[in-house]
Amino acid sequence: MPARLATQLAAFQEALAGVDSEAALYELQVAYLGKKGTVTALRGEMGKLPPEERKGFGAEWNRVRDAIEAALEERRTYLKDQARRLDLARVEDLTLPPLRPPAGTLHPLSQTRRRLSESFQRLGFSLAVGPHVEHSKYNFDDLNVPKDHPARDMADTFFVRPHRHPGFDDHSDNDAAMRLRAGELVLRTHTSPVQVRTMLAQKPPIRIVALGTTFRCDDDATHSPMFHQIEGLYVDRGVTMADLKATLMDFTRDFYGRRLDVRFRPSFFPFVEPGAEFDIGCPFCGGEGCNLCKRTGYIEIGGCGMVHPAVFEACGIDPEVYTGWAFGFGVDRMTMSQHAVPHLRHMFEGDVRFLEQFP
Amino acid sequence: MKISHQWLSEMFAEGALEAALAAWSAEGKAAAYTRLLTGLGLEVEAVHTVGEGVRSIVVGEIRGKSPHPKADKLTVVELFDGTGVVQVVCGASNLPPLGGKVAFAPVGAVLPGGLAIGARELRGVPSQGMICSEAELEIGADDSGILVLPEDWRAGDRLVDRVPGIVDTVLELGVTPNRPDALGHIGVARDVGTKLGLPLRPPHVDRPEAANTPGLVTIAAPELCGRYLGYVLEGMSVQPSPLWMRVRLHRVGLRAISNVVDVTNFVLMECGQPLHAFDRDRLAEGRVVVRRAEREEPMTTLDGTQKLLTTDDLVIADAGAPQALAGVMGGAQSMVHAGTHHLLLEAAWFAPPGIRATARRHGYATDSSYRFERGVDHGVGLERAALRALGLLLELAGGRCTAWTDAAGERPQQPTIPLRLPRVAALLGVEVPADTARAVLGGLEVQVREDSPEAWTCVAPTHRPDLRREVDLIEELMRFHGLDKVPARLTVPAEARAAAHSDPITELGDRLAEGLRDAGLHEHVAMAFVAESKIEFFTVPPERRVRVENPMRAAGVMRTHMLPGLLDALTHNVARHTRPVRLFEVGRTYAWPERPVPKDGPTAAIDVLLPRERAVAAALIYGGAKGGASAREITGAAVQALARVGLRARPVDPPAPAAHLHPGVQAALAVDGAVVGEAGEVHPDLVRAWDLPEGTRVYYAEIDIEAVPPRVTATARDLPRFPSTARDLSLEIPLTLSAARVVAALTAAAGQVHRTAIEAGQRASGKTTAGEVRLATDSFGEPAVEVLEDYRGAGVPVGHRALLLRLHYAAEQRSVTDDEAQALHNAIVAAACESLRASAPTVRPR
Numbered sequence A: 001m002p003a004r005l006a007t008q009l010a011a012f013q014e015a016l017a018g019v020d021s022e023a024a025l026y027e028l029q030v031a032y033l034g035k036k037g038t039v040t041a042l043r044g045e046m047g048k049l050p051p052e053e054r055k056g057f058g059a060e061w062n063r064v065r066d067a068i069e070a071a072l073e074e075r076r077t078y079l080k081d082q083a084r085r086l087d088l089a090r091v092e093d094l095t096l097p098p099l100r101p102p103a104g105t106l107h108p109l110s111q112t113r114r115r116l117s118e119s120f121q122r123l124g125f126s127l128a129v130g131p132h133v134e135h136s137k138y139n140f141d142d143l144n145v146p147k148d149h150p151a152r153d154m155a156d157t158f159f160v161r162p163h164r165h166p167g168f169d170d171h172s173d174n175d176a177a178m179r180l181r182a183g184e185l186v187l188r189t190h191t192s193p194v195q196v197r198t199m200l201a202q203k204p205p206i207r208i209v210a211l212g213t214t215f216r217c218d219d220d221a222t223h224s225p226m227f228h229q230i231e232g233l234y235v236d237r238g239v240t241m242a243d244l245k246a247t248l249m250d251f252t253r254d255f256y257g258r259r260l261d262v263r264f265r266p267s268f269f270p271f272v273e274p275g276a277e278f279d280i281g282c283p284f285c286g287g288e289g290c291n292l293c294k295r296t297g298y299i300e301i302g303g304c305g306m307v308h309p310a311v312f313e314a315c316g317i318d319p320e321v322y323t324g325w326a327f328g329f330g331v332d333r334m335t336m337s338q339h340a341v342p343h344l345r346h347m348f349e350g351d352v353r354f355l356e357q358f359p
Numbered sequence B: 001m002k003i004s005h006q007w008l009s010e011m012f013a014e015g016a017l018e019a020a021l022a023a024w025s026a027e028g029k030a031a032a033y034t035r036l037l038t039g040l041g042l043e044v045e046a047v048h049t050v051g052e053g054v055r056s057i058v059v060g061e062i063r064g065k066s067p068h069p070k071a072d073k074l075t076v077v078e079l080f081d082g083t084g085v086v087q088v089v090c091g092a093s094n095l096p097p098l099g100g101k102v103a104f105a106p107v108g109a110v111l112p113g114g115l116a117i118g119a120r121e122l123r124g125v126p127s128q129g130m131i132c133s134e135a136e137l138e139i140g141a142d143d144s145g146i147l148v149l150p151e152d153w154r155a156g157d158r159l160v161d162r163v164p165g166i167v168d169t170v171l172e173l174g175v176t177p178n179r180p181d182a183l184g185h186i187g188v189a190r191d192v193g194t195k196l197g198l199p200l201r202p203p204h205v206d207r208p209e210a211a212n213t214p215g216l217v218t219i220a221a222p223e224l225c226g227r228y229l230g231y232v233l234e235g236m237s238v239q240p241s242p243l244w245m246r247v248r249l250h251r252v253g254l255r256a257i258s259n260v261v262d263v264t265n266f267v268l269m270e271c272g273q274p275l276h277a278f279d280r281d282r283l284a285e286g287r288v289v290v291r292r293a294e295r296e297e298p299m300t301t302l303d304g305t306q307k308l309l310t311t312d313d314l315v316i317a318d319a320g321a322p323q324a325l326a327g328v329m330g331g332a333q334s335m336v337h338a339g340t341h342h343l344l345l346e347a348a349w350f351a352p353p354g355i356r357a358t359a360r361r362h363g364y365a366t367d368s369s370y371r372f373e374r375g376v377d378h379g380v381g382l383e384r385a386a387l388r389a390l391g392l393l394l395e396l397a398g399g400r401c402t403a404w405t406d407a408a409g410e411r412p413q414q415p416t417i418p419l420r421l422p423r424v425a426a427l428l429g430v431e432v433p434a435d436t437a438r439a440v441l442g443g444l445e446v447q448v449r450e451d452s453p454e455a456w457t458c459v460a461p462t463h464r465p466d467l468r469r470e471v472d473l474i475e476e477l478m479r480f481h482g483l484d485k486v487p488a489r490l491t492v493p494a495e496a497r498a499a500a501h502s503d504p505i506t507e508l509g510d511r512l513a514e515g516l517r518d519a520g521l522h523e524h525v526a527m528a529f530v531a532e533s534k535i536e537f538f539t540v541p542p543e544r545r546v547r548v549e550n551p552m553r554a555a556g557v558m559r560t561h562m563l564p565g566l567l568d569a570l571t572h573n574v575a576r577h578t579r580p581v582r583l584f585e586v587g588r589t590y591a592w593p594e595r596p597v598p599k600d601g602p603t604a605a606i607d608v609l610l611p612r613e614r615a616v617a618a619a620l621i622y623g624g625a626k627g628g629a630s631a632r633e634i635t636g637a638a639v640q641a642l643a644r645v646g647l648r649a650r651p652v653d654p655p656a657p658a659a660h661l662h663p664g665v666q667a668a669l670a671v672d673g674a675v676v677g678e679a680g681e682v683h684p685d686l687v688r689a690w691d692l693p694e695g696t697r698v699y700y701a702e703i704d705i706e707a708v709p710p711r712v713t714a715t716a717r718d719l720p721r722f723p724s725t726a727r728d729l730s731l732e733i734p735l736t737l738s739a740a741r742v743v744a745a746l747t748a749a750a751g752q753v754h755r756t757a758i759e760a761g762q763r764a765s766g767k768t769t770a771g772e773v774r775l776a777t778d779s780f781g782e783p784a785v786e787v788l789e790d791y792r793g794a795g796v797p798v799g800h801r802a803l804l805l806r807l808h809y810a811a812e813q814r815s816v817t818d819d820e821a822q823a824l825h826n827a828i829v830a831a832a833c834e835s836l837r838a839s840a841p842t843v844r845p846r
């Protein structure tokens, strides 16, 4: 081998041993085999050789170049392996507390309300709403709870002071407000005025559910002056109490994930006749009896019945043509039993240590 | 309502109820009653078995009495128990004389309260048993002394044999307001009998032989008093009632007083009919007038309080003054007392609304008003109750009936109710057989005429004022046929139903709630009413606040704002822990509108009378005891919530500052230029008012849900093909000039510079590239002006800050050169500064 080639090869091999990065490897490649590389330069000198030496030199030069290229490739593979090994040797403990944005929650009452609302929408009930401050005509009179009737005692009512707009004495609406007597405006004691409003506004078939805040002056360990109710109403030709039972059973299947028995017990609510309380098979034990259902296999849910003809008449619906049913129950107690909330007060205090328990 | 099983049994042939109940169900009396009555809509709330411990009590005769050698208050009694004489030590002061009879619990007895009687020594003297009080035997309330029994009872007799029915089962019923008939044993018995197929056999009564004397009673207000039966008794004597009567009353929760009062109470509980007895010697002219009271006419009721009456109050007067507040409470003057021997007994029917109004007006809720306002029987039941009382009075108080009368006012008409049997199935989805219907209506004493197999005509009995229409009768049939027989069957199959829809405001509120939750906030539910003091900081003036007439917890105003409820919750949290508090609430606020707002739709006439209810989403952030929350977290939460409903909100200068927020730390939230909410730091005065630690920083935002515009479906924009070029700008501005306004000025200036360039290009015709380079837009099509930093350190004059901004420049068809970008940037900055200096002269680029 020509001495100059041998010298370059030896120099390359010495330099290669010290290369520990891809970048340095590339630099080395350029230094020897690049356009201006030292080995490339030797090939240029080949033309100056006598013709008889040229061929031999050319072959030697090719051998040296191949050797360098092979060595470079080998080194490159080695370095990649090395880097991969190092990368794989990293350890990070992902059982450390995860990093996440602070977690917020929806109130358990909200969660129950949404689930109920979604369930009933799936069963074809549209959501209806109404005001919290209501006129006694819709809260009582049109629901067959006449003034001076003991049935008004069934709900301790908050009364709202009527308002007269100062400076609008000649306004006819103001006249009506002036004629309002004390006791005519109330905080709705149930969601039932939404029934009246809906029946006044639309013709059957009516299939609605009203969900919302209600008020009664009751304040003790198990009663809050503000609470939440859900109410369903279905009015059409040929609607029966058997349909109510089937619908409530369908509801249990949607809401609790399995079809539970529904049991009616006669009771009295002025706006339905016949009126009943309804129990459902205990969702916690499936009816076998547990502590939550006091071993009866049933839990009390709420009231229901066939819409009273007097209510239909107040709303301009002919009770000879249409029949309907309504049901209602409290959302708060259902929520509390669902989540085993120990005290009612937790529900309305806003303690974040309580609220964050309901992801 | 307490119902005694023994008493119910007396409403049927002897032994019939016990046997029928056992035949109906083998599960035992308590369980059988519970299932039977609850199934009929008379909910059994509790069952008590009482008097078991009385079985071992016998009649004892006092044979000797001597003082205890060591204790003044004790007596050593020689007592004959029917078989022998035992020695008993007794502490009572009312021991009868020798030969007297007492209730004796021998050794081995276990009293109703659970006390086991053993042989004992009382201060050195042996005692073989115990002489009992009625309270110890749980047959009365008197615990002041021992129970003294009639002298003619034989020693050794068992008390249970002497007082039949002393061992009893007592049911507590929840009676709904539509069932006044079930407020007496007869009414409950009628339901039980109908269910079990037992004929009702109430105790026998007799009409008096005296003459009808119409002058006894005058009804001057026939619209308020439908019927008034009066009976005169002479020569009777007021005494304690016999033991059976006292036990009976005790079982149903009443206190025995005297034979006359006890009889009226007894009949109240048996027939559900309130009665009143006047001392006739104290009635002027010995007669009564049922009339409206005079305006402010005074009267002292038998509880000793003086009332001023109104002309809406009905009174039972004598020839001169009111002697009873009709149906509510008797008067003091003519009340029965120990020396009464001449009575006028009243049994009447008063119009329910009037009784209810009078009771409420004068603050009474008596056993009497409770029944009258629900409606008592004005027919045969009324007379039956009167005669039952008369019979008992003659039996217990002696004397004789010398006169009576039956005065008539306006009695309710019993409606004629058509009943179509197929209507039962149409309403309930289950058929009731005609035989069952006949038996049920018969049992309830409904008169039925069967016009055809399917169409009947019914008249309800006077003791059931709730039976007015066909549905009421259908309910009766179903109560007895069994509501549990209603099958489960859909009228319309699920697939044939119309699709349901949600409510838009509820929907929007729910989505905003999810956005706030995702921003790390916890949902709170606060009371909708607050104390007036808590909303005084807010802008709704007192005359527009919605007030509750009868508030609880002193919270008399419907909240005009969400912040007080969130601050209350914050205070609660801060008092209990040191952690951050991040809360939100979606709810309503209430206020009267400033002027009448016209409404439309079928409920408009009512709706104009109601206050405005506004749906609001509100958020509160407090960084915890160590601080750490930033004001920009609250705007972040609000913007995130609005992003959840597909809207891009930005904080801008508030159009008018909110008084409850810090004047220097607040912003309005805008969507497409429209204000939908506010955000800022809670005003330090409020922080103080809520007693939070001095210097506590609390941040608050709210979104007016009804102002939130509808979501717009996004239209995709093509992506820029060439990169944009950025230029930074450091602008020195006064502290009070907002970043939003700076960005707006730069955007406006960019638009203006761009228009000028195009116009110039058009003038120098042919220069088609004019205006090609412009301020870039972001992915949402909005100007790409970024705010990078708000610098307030060294080098900035007092009252100023430096805002570091980055503006991006781009052209549609090519890359932008540095020179082009710089030239445009310089022009925009110059124009923006000029416009900002109009209101803030110190603005300058740094």
Ligand SMILES: [Zn+2]
Residues within 6 Å of the ligand: A282, A283, A284, A285, A286, A287, A288, A289, A290, A291, A292, A293, A294, A295, A297, A298
């Ligand atoms: Zn259970």
